[in-house]
Amino acid sequence: MSIELLKELSETPGIPGREENIRKIVQRELKGVVDKMTVDNLGNLIAYRKGTSKKPKKVMYSSHMDEIGFIVQHIDDKGFLILDPCGGHDPRNTIVQRVKVLGKKELLGVVSWKCKPIHVQSDEDRKKSPSLDKIYVDLGLGVKEVKKLVEIGDPVVIHRDLEQYGNRVTGKALDNRTAVYTLIQALKKSKKNKDDVYAVFSVQEEVGLRGALVA
Structure with missing residues (x-):
């Protein structure tokens, strides 16, 4: 197991529609491993390996690259960021989390x-549970500084390092970066395949399976 690769996949930001940095990692890892890689108009990465059979079937394996996150919806008069969720969040798990804001520089x-x-x-x-419409991000900066560095629509992700405990790991975005990692490793270890293999690293799963539907 390459914990370094899994760590890189986990810690690299990639909310729905902004998976390009994850895609670059996959392309790097599969260079020379598959026969061809293409990116469709939605952003799916499709890695193809020709089968050895005279009449090969077409087999698709798929894992999504995106993670749940947020985008900046509003900056209030105190410099706090009001968020719009991308994907299904449990607000009880979101409170007091550290986050990374991908503005003009990472904050x-x-x-x-x-x-x-x-x-x-x-x-x-x-007894009350927090609701997503009442959460905000405190950057520890004044409103003028925040507005210089952050724009409406900037991505926001949970900030957490991948850590290993015995034979287990904990981190962010393991749904579904573990499957991305597994599919990469499977392609590397299976040098040949009887049937034509299409490995689809899809986008925007967390907001409605959008990439997988068109792949």
Whole structure:
């Protein structure tokens, strides 16, 4: 197992529609491994290897490159970033996460939500779960500095390193970078195949299987 490659795949940002950096890693890893690689108009990477059979069947394996994330929807008068989700988020797992904002330069921030401090909350307040429309990112910068570095529509991803615990790993975007990693390794280890193989590294799965549907 190449933990270095899995780490690179996990830690590289790639929200739906912005998978280009993941695609570059896959192209690098499969150079010379497959017969041909093409990128379709939506951004899917299709790696092809010809089969050895006289009448080969067509077999497709697919894994998606994108991860859940956010885009910047608004910058308020305090310099906090209001987010629009890309993919299915559980807001309870999002609060106090570190995030990376891919603006004019990479910025680190922390997710919080608009609520009373815990020590002044009522019992009823404490039963409430955060909602995505009440979360925001604090970059620790003033509003003027934030507006110089961040624009509406900039991607935001969870910022977390891949770490290994025994024979297990923890990190972000393992859905579905583990499958991307597995498909790369399978192509490397299977030098020949009886049937024509199409390995599809698809885009925009987290917002409706868009890449897979056209592949």
